[in-house]
Amino acid sequence: MADYTKMWTDLGLNLDNHDALLENLGGAYQSIFMSQEHRPEGMGYFDFVMSEAHGLRIQELRDEQEAGRKIIGSFCVFVPEELVLAAGCTSVGLCAGADFAQEEVEKVLPRNTCSLIKSFFGFKLGKVCPYMEVSDLIVGENTCDGKKKSFEIFSQMVPNFFQMDLPQNKAPMARKLLKHEYEAFIAKLEEMTGKRIGLEDLKQGIATVNAKRNALARLSKLRTANPSPISGLDALLINQIAFLDNPVRFTGKVNALCDELELLVKENKGAKVENAPRVVISGCPMAIPNWKVPAVIEATGAVIVGEESCIGERGQRNTTDASADTIDGLIDAVVDRYFKIDCAVFTPNQERVEHIKEMAKNTNADGVIHYGLQFCQPYIMESFSVEKTLEKDGVSVLRLETDYSQEDMGQLSTRVEAFVEIIK
Amino acid sequence: MADYTKMWTDLGLNLDNHDALLENLGGAYQSIFMSQEHRPEGMGYFDFVMSEAHGLRIQELRDEQEAGRKIIGSFCVFVPEELVLAAGCTSVGLCAGADFAQEEVEKVLPRNTCSLIKSFFGFKLGKVCPYMEVSDLIVGENTCDGKKKSFEIFSQMVPNFFQMDLPQNKAPMARKLLKHEYEAFIAKLEEMTGKRIGLEDLKQGIATVNAKRNALARLSKLRTANPSPISGLDALLINQIAFLDNPVRFTGKVNALCDELELLVKENKGAKVENAPRVVISGCPMAIPNWKVPAVIEATGAVIVGEESCIGERGQRNTTDASADTIDGLIDAVVDRYFKIDCAVFTPNQERVEHIKEMAKNTNADGVIHYGLQFCQPYIMESFSVEKTLEKDGVSVLRLETDYSQEDMGQLSTRVEAFVEIIK
Structure with a gap:
């Protein structure tokens, strides 16, 4: 790895903290990912990206900045990458998946806050996230109470912050609100770049993101094989x-x-043995390096065949209709695509449980593991009806509630092993 | 007390559970309220109302139903009593302030749910709340995640339920949403009664509620005396x-x-001695019979001079302008009045901390005790900035986080006593 010390210093990272984080991350990556057997060769690229996630990729973003692009950091799949790209900007996800600087965090946030929120505060307070530091704008959103209210505090820690309101149901008024907020977001991007988004820019932004989502959908489909x-x-x-x-x-x-x-x-080759127990994981997002529960699941010999998660199907399925010939028509298409996201902050949210059922069926899953982050009220409350509805349909469900610590690893392993034993 | 056994049976209450609740409640009332010295004679009426809260008052509501009125139960000060009265209906508050049937509750709700939500589930599952059972319609609302998502479950336990969406900020779009929801609520009421709300009905509804709020404001003002x-x-x-x-x-x-x-x-007579330490309490609502923290505070000899709470100033301050001459104009006035409510579910919510400051000043308070229900993310997250802002202004703040159990009484007493000692 090249020496990025100067870049990290320029970004204001705390080098000692950052070294500690990278060492930790590297170790986890080795033991969780590199120890896997039968990995496709194509994973080499993604291993490389991970090894350079705080290095070369950050250098690229800084080079883009030099060339005049703005970097837009966000925490939620409701922030449309299509619009960011159309404005000539680059989108990066900031959600964080590891505990850091927890003592500092608990001075500004309640202890009973979910690990994901505590994590991005810890990454900021500990000065270890180059993506946060390189961002020209950070976008927060009114999803759950925890994020909505904690952004009031977080927004004071960063130089340029944009809060996006979001609807709480799928009524026509809610769609109007979403469109209004996307228009305000476009206005903010245009103000930053000093340039109006043109029809072709938006068509191109949509095409780029559609291509990405189609590739991910193709990947999802291949996992239905046994x-x-x-x-x-x-x-x-x-x-x-x-x-x-x-x-x-x-x-x-x-x-x-x-x-x-x-x-x-075609060659009937798999990551796990044929007829390995097949699991769909559903619930809260798992940001890098939150690999805890999937690692526990696959250590049993089971294979995860789908992620019903913002970092997975919920975030990436559905493309945007690019056929409209006006900017307003394309914005409507973007709104329509995002308005379908079945996040648990919506009420009612019956679409989500239907989608989980559909995923379980399409992937020939033997069971669903619902992953709830402790204190995440939307997903944990919804997990009760998910379990009830799926079990009624004959799908076995295991509800887990955990955080980013390693303290419950023994208990988690025992529960997951028992579940896999039942479903196989 | 008259024998209401038949009425309670008709309502479907569980008589054993209900007897146990009433006995418990009666005992708490005696020891907390009736033991107070220097009570105004006028409290006799309110003691009577409390003693007949599950008896005579329910009988009255049933008599109203006989006469054709509908009873509308709700959980939130965002449900406008003006509209309910204008429709010829009667409004009752359903928030519950005591643990009940907790084992049953935890089968349908996560353990990490605030006591208030668990309580109304417990009252429903234990069949002990005559107000719930007598209601012709129960109104839920999208305030916090906990209520929003738990209403999905609760709504299935009651025959007639209406979910009201609420905005998350105070932008113009948010006001539009609130108006839209109030119009939908009016439509629901009109559908139930089979009668359109007329201009005079609405004027009268507003006048009745304004008079109530003015009386409560008068009471608040009298408490500024020392x-x-x-x-x-x-x-x-x-x-x-x-x-x-x-x-x-x-x-x-x-x-x-x-x-x-x-x-x-005028006679310089008080509930406590002159110059008793004066406290404003701020934060989560305290529904009957949740008197735990105020009892602890006043047991120290301090006097509470204001409640910055939905059950208190936040819910009752501000009247509705009744001057418009059209129904739409009056609805706008209702929306304007409710849109000012500074609930912690809004972001940003700077108005609330300003109002707490103002209350502390107007009541000559020596300190503010922030009352947070465990797992109530909006109020507990906001308590950090409340504390910071008030302390900067020279106002002492004690942040409490508790639930409806009695387990932390010792710890609470110790902390409150120490705080009162400091501020006096």
Whole structure:
């Protein structure tokens, strides 16, 4: 790895903290990912991206900045990458998946806050996230109470912040609100770049993101094979990298990997043995490096065949209709696409449980593991009806509630092993 | 007390559970309220209302139903009583302030849910709340995640449910949403009664509620005297009864009490000694019979001089402008009045901290105790900035986080005593 010390210093990172984080991350990556057998060769690219996530990729973003592009950091799949790209900007995901500087965090946030929120505060307070520091604008959104209210505090820690309101149901008024907020977001981007978004810009932005989503959908579909040609850990990793990498390059690499996976499927080669227990994981997003529960699941010999998560199907399925010939028509198409997202902050949210059922069916899953982050009220409350509805349909469900610590690893393993034993 | 066994049976209450609840409640009331010294005579009425809260008042509501009125139960000060009265209906508050049937509750709700939500589930599952059972319609609302998502489950337990969407900020689009929801609520009421709301109905509804709020404001103002002529416990009780009693009768009784309090102030007579430490309590609502923290505070000899709470100033301040001459104009006035409510579900919510400051100043408070229900993310997250802002202004703040159990009474007493010692 090249020496990025100067870049990290320029970005204001705390080098000691950052070294500690990278060492930790590197170790986890080795033991969780590199120890897997039967990995497709195409994963080499994603391993490389991960190894350079705080290095070369940040250098690229800084080079883009030099060339006049703005970097837009966000925490939620409701922030449309199409609009960011159309404005000539680059989108990066900031959600954080590891505990950091927890003592500092608990001075400004309640202890009973979910790990994901505490994590991005910790990354900021500990000065270890180059994506946050390189961002020209950070976008927060009114999803759950925890994020909505904590952004009031977080927004004071960063120089340029935009808060996006979001609806709470799927009524016509709610769609109006979403469109209004996307228009305000466009206005903010245009103000930053000093340039209006043109029709072709928007068409191109939509095309780029559609291509990415189509590649990810292709990957999802290949996992329906038995044996699945790729592990759930690797597939999750790709979905995580989707938020960080250059979208065009990323799409090419995912498609190249899919070409390889198609061959593996033909040869009946899989990441796990044929007829390995098949699990769909559903619930809260898992940001890098939150690989805890998938690692526990696949350590049992089971294979994860789908992620019903913002970092997975919920965030990436559905493309945007690019056929309109006016900017307003295209914005409407973007709104329509995002308005379908079945996040648990919506009420009612019956679409989500229907989608989980559909995923379980399409992937020939033997069971669904619902992953709830402790104190995430929307997903944990919804997990009760998810369990009830799926069980009624004959799908076995295990509800887990955990955080980013390692303290409950023993208990988690025991519960997951028992569940896999039942469903296999 | 008359024998209401038949009525309770008709309502479907579980008589054993209900007897246990009433006995418990009666005992708490005796020890917390009736043991107070220097109570104004006018409290006799409110003691009577409390003693008949599950008896005579329910009988009255049933008599109203016989006469064709509909009873509308709700959980939130965003459900406008003006509209309910204008439709010829009666509004009752359903928020519950005690643990009940917790084992049953935890089968349908996560453990990490705030006591208030668990409580109304417990009251429903344990069949002990005659207000819930007598209601022709129950209104839920999208305030916090906990309520929003738990109403998906609760709505299936009651025959007639209406979910009201609410905005998350105070932008023009948010006001539009609120108006839209109030119009939908009016339509629902009109559908139930089979009668359109007329201009005079709405004017009368507004007048009745304004009179009630003016009486409560008069009560609040009298508490600025030193010594305060009424205890915080008694004032809280009146604010709690505001959600249950007939509004016209209630207003008369509050005004009669205020007449008496004016005399007491002139005579320099108070609920506590002159110069007793003065506390404003701020934060989560305290529904009947949640008197835990105020009882702890006033047991130290301090007097509570204001409640910055939905059951208190936040819910009752500001009247509705009744001057418009069209129904739409009056609805706008209702929307304007409710849009000012500074609930912590809004972001940003700077108005609230300004209002707490103002209350502390106007009441000559020596300190503010912030009351957060465990797992209530909006209020507990906001308590950090409340504390910071008030302390910067020289106002001492104690942040409490508790639930409805009695387990932390010792710890609470110790912390409150220490705080009162500091501020006095």
